[in-house]
Every structure is written in structure tokens, then in C-alpha cells.
Amino acid sequence: MRKTLKLIVAFPTTTYALKAEYLCKEQKIPGRLIPIPRQISAGCGFAWCTDIEHKDCMHTVLSQAQITTDGIYEMLL
Template sequence: MRIKKTYVVLSFHTTLEAMEWEKQCAECGVPGRIIPLPREISAGCGLAWRMLPEEFEQWQHKLDPARYDAVAAVEQ
């Protein structure tokens, strides 16, 4: 049995916003990755950015909340 971890998931309004976010995060060294939007979350786009809670805490002050739709905690 696989042990589930809690992740912070950022959702986006559009796929373009998600792809631009991924590019900017790669350039700035922000940890995480693009994933399919978890079923627990409803958003306009089918993609989300997943990162560990401690990583989100560390980077939160550098992330522009206008660039993403919502933040949620999800077990995966």
C-alpha cells in the first residue's frame, strides 16, 4: 500500500497560464511540477502545479497570487 502525502496544489484559469507558470518556475528554481488537476478541485483548467507544503511556505512570499486561481491541500 502506498502512503499518501499532502501537497499544495495551485490551480489556473487557463492552460496557457499553467504553461507560463511552469516556465517561470523553471527559470526561478521554484520546486514543483505540472500535474493533471486532481478530482477534488474544480477549476477552469485541467492542469495544476504541485509542490510540498514546506516548499510552498518557503516560496509563498515570492509567488504572485494573481498568476494562479486557487491554492488547495491535496493528498496523493
């Protein structure tokens, strides 16, 4: 399987992860919740995975909604 560069957004709580999922779907930002990759340590165990070109949109949506993250990463998945 070929790996591609993805944007991974880790969250400190499941509540933030679910809220981010809802907002991304509402804003039509493609992606999905995934188990946190083992290379990343985060509080809730969930991360939002999307294509790298949505990085600016993610920053905007998360900051407007005041959603805290444990980090935003670019990873080959």
C-alpha cells in the same frame, strides 16, 4: 503507496499554468504540472504540484508575475 501533503495550485487557463511552470523552473521551485485532482474544479485542467514548504515562494512568484489562480490547496496525494 503512501500519500504526502502537497501544495496544489490550480489555474484558470493553460497559458497561466505554462507560465507558472516556466517561472517555477527558473526559480528552482521543484514540482510539476499535473492533471487537476477531481476534488478541485478549475478552468484549464492543469495544476502545479509541489511540496508544502514552497507555499510562500509560490505566492511570491505568482503575485510578482501577476498570474491568476483558481485556488491554492493543500492535499494528500
